Amino acid sequence: xxxxxxxxxxxxxxxxxxxxxxxxxxxxxxxxxxxxxxxxxxxxxxxxxxxxxxxxxxxxxxxxxxxxxxxxxxxxxxxxxxxxxxxxxxxxxxxxxxxxxxxxxxxxxxxxxxxxxxxxxxxxxxxxxxxxxxxxxxxxxxxxxxxxxxxxxxxxxxxxxxxxxxxxxxxxxxxxxxxxxxxxxxxxxxxxxxxxxxxxxxxxxxxxxxxxxxxxxxxxxxxxxxxxxxxxxxxxxxxxxxxxxxxxxxxxxxxxxxxxxxxxxxxxxxxxxxxxxxxxxxxxxxxxxxxxxxxxxxxxxxxxxxxxxxxxxxxxxxxx
Amino acid sequence: xxxxxxxxxxxxxxxxxxxxxxxxxxxxxxxxxxxxxxxxxxxxxxxxxxxxxxxxxxxxxxxxxxxxxxxxxxxxxxxxxxxxxxxxxxxxxxxxxxxxxxxxxxxxxxxxxxxxxxxxxxxxxxxxxxxxxxxxxxxxxxxxxxxxxxxxxxxxxxxxxxxxxxxxxxxxxxxxxxxxxxxxxxxxxxxxxxxxxxxxxxxxxxxxxxxxxxxxxxxxxxxxxxxxxxxxxxxxxxxxxxxxxxxxxxxxxxxxxxxxxxxxxxxxxxxxxxxxxxxxxxxxxxxxxxxxxxxxxxxxxxx
Numbered sequence: 001x002x003x004x005x006x007x008x009x010x011x012x013x014x015x016x017x018x019x020x021x022x023x024x025x026x027x028x029x030x031x032x033x034x035x036x037x038x039x040x041x042x043x044x045x046x047x048x049x050x051x052x053x054x055x056x057x058x059x060x061x062x063x064x065x066x067x068x069x070x071x072x073x074x075x076x077x078x079x080x081x082x083x084x085x086x087x088x089x090x091x092x093x094x095x096x097x098x099x100x101x102x103x104x105x106x107x108x109x110x111x112x113x114x115x116x117x118x119x120x121x122x123x124x125x126x127x128x129x130x131x132x133x134x135x136x137x138x139x140x141x142x143x144x145x146x147x148x149x150x151x152x153x154x155x156x157x158x159x160x161x162x163x164x165x166x167x168x169x170x171x172x173x174x175x176x177x178x179x180x181x182x183x184x185x186x187x188x189x190x191x192x193x194x195x196x197x198x199x200x201x202x203x204x205x206x207x208x209x210x211x212x213x214x215x216x217x218x219x220x221x222x223x224x225x226x227x228x229x230x231x232x233x234x235x236x237x238x239x240x241x242x243x244x245x246x247x248x249x250x251x252x253x254x255x256x257x258x259x260x261x262x263x264x265x266x267x268x269x270x271x272x273x274x275x276x277x278x279x280x281x282x283x284x285x286x287x288x289x290x291x292x293x294x295x296x297x298x299x300x301x302x303x304x305x306x307x308x309x310x311x312x313x314x315x316x317x318x319x320x
Numbered sequence: 321x322x323x324x325x326x327x328x329x330x331x332x333x334x335x336x337x338x339x340x341x342x343x344x345x346x347x348x349x350x351x352x353x354x355x356x357x358x359x360x361x362x363x364x365x366x367x368x369x370x371x372x373x374x375x376x377x378x379x380x381x382x383x384x385x386x387x388x389x390x391x392x393x394x395x396x397x398x399x400x401x402x403x404x405x406x407x408x409x410x411x412x413x414x415x416x417x418x419x420x421x422x423x424x425x426x427x428x429x430x431x432x433x434x435x436x437x438x439x440x441x442x443x444x445x446x447x448x449x450x451x452x453x454x455x456x457x458x459x460x461x462x463x464x465x466x467x468x469x470x471x472x473x474x475x476x477x478x479x480x481x482x483x484x485x486x487x488x489x490x491x492x493x494x495x496x497x498x499x500x501x502x503x504x505x506x507x508x509x510x511x512x513x514x515x516x517x518x519x520x521x522x523x524x525x526x527x528x529x530x531x532x533x534x535x536x537x538x539x540x541x542x543x544x545x546x547x548x549x550x551x552x553x554x555x556x557x558x559x560x561x562x563x564x565x566x567x568x569x570x571x572x573x574x575x576x577x578x579x580x581x582x583x584x585x586x587x588x589x590x591x592x593x594x595x596x597x598x599x600x601x602x603x604x605x606x607x608x609x610x611x612x613x614x615x616x617x618x619x620x621x622x623x
Binding site: 079102157161165168169172173177180280287302 | 325326328329330332333377379380436437438440441442443444445447448450457459460463464467535538539542543546547550551558562563565566569571574575577578581582584585586588589
């Protein structure tokens, strides 16, 4: 807790980690070209290696708990990912699981390099045309609606209850209808994404605009601030953390919406289309590659919004 | 029961939407009908205006078509192709998925609250698992589980749980961290053990957060179950009906199924609401501000 580590604990963590990774890697190298399942002794060694890695990470992670630098603080998470990959590789090789069922991580990575051009084209269609366009439209419409709803009590009473009801509706069921209505090209998926991100945006922004401290409102009133000034200097800044919450949530929803939309018809491009087609052909190495591309983009997008949030709402309590 | 002040405005909005529906429907369908007439398709109507309500694949179905569609898909109630039984199957998968998600979510949440090392090592990947299109993994997961003899509703429940565990994890973790530091200090002065702190302070404090998380997770689980049914071979469920009618281009049926799944979603969330009221009666009488993240519907009007 204090930043003083007992030297023994410091070293045993890394030692266990090294030992575990050593065992796993040694097995992978030894079994690289084999075609029969490994013996039970070797499986036991894999188990031991996994235990060593997990225990090692648990110990090592303690040292990073109070690291302020985000890159160094990420080390335990990076180790976890590495451990999972290596263990999966070892287990898949030990049990000789056919690549048509689950491809090994190394195989997926090499496929990713091979088909990267196709996947990048797919990603352009899915992310830029469908997810991003829909996200921008849906979020701005949600923002405008929330502003209107917070201004007019009638809309608050008449529209907002519907927004909360709509948030418990499975939007995927909308996807096939919209694809049939608008066509199989990218605009139909953009509309699905826009609808998906719209309701969280409205509900969150509204909360931010209205959950204002009554004291601040009184202060605005005593300054004789107009409606516009009130929104500019009090309500909108107060809503920013809520808006960013919805924006972050929306990145995930947008990716899922675009990909699911493509399940119901696409013009021969797109990550969702690729995933569906290749899963049907048992080309799971390509499917996993597409998933990696989609998730890397998803994480980057989320990170971008989170970064913007820190820039714009650095004053908020949760960052202090 | 008190009549909500929202009732009249809500009804007005609903009426406006309904009144706008007819003109919109004609506006959307007449060009399609005109094109169909121009190509000389055999239609049981003369003018584009008449045909707008009778298209086989309308852009917006007419109320009459929707009504007939409901009649066709609802009855007979026990038919394997009717909505009731399929909706029940999907609801079952969703609820089982939610329960699985609750177990996993609690595990991660307690781990994260108890150990910062655990949080450092796993939280980025728990968040990342949500930015991944989890839905894409569904077909593979089903093939995989099928290899080991897990078939039918269980794979769908697992996929539902996969999507739903995240809101539960975050909600429960937030709830477990929510007790006042003063209250935690008090537990310490009473010399309470770790377990006692959890049982007597942290768990009760997390209840409001828990039900909010369950409501979000219920919708997520329903989406997961439907997508799992769509993207895998399944013989029952709302998702299977959607996929089938999408392939058959039966637009009216798709509208009907969409509306029914909306009703199903509302009912499932209402079930959580009802459970919340049943299990936490003290929250109704106490001040509304008991939980900072009140469900939106309660929080909206307090401002």
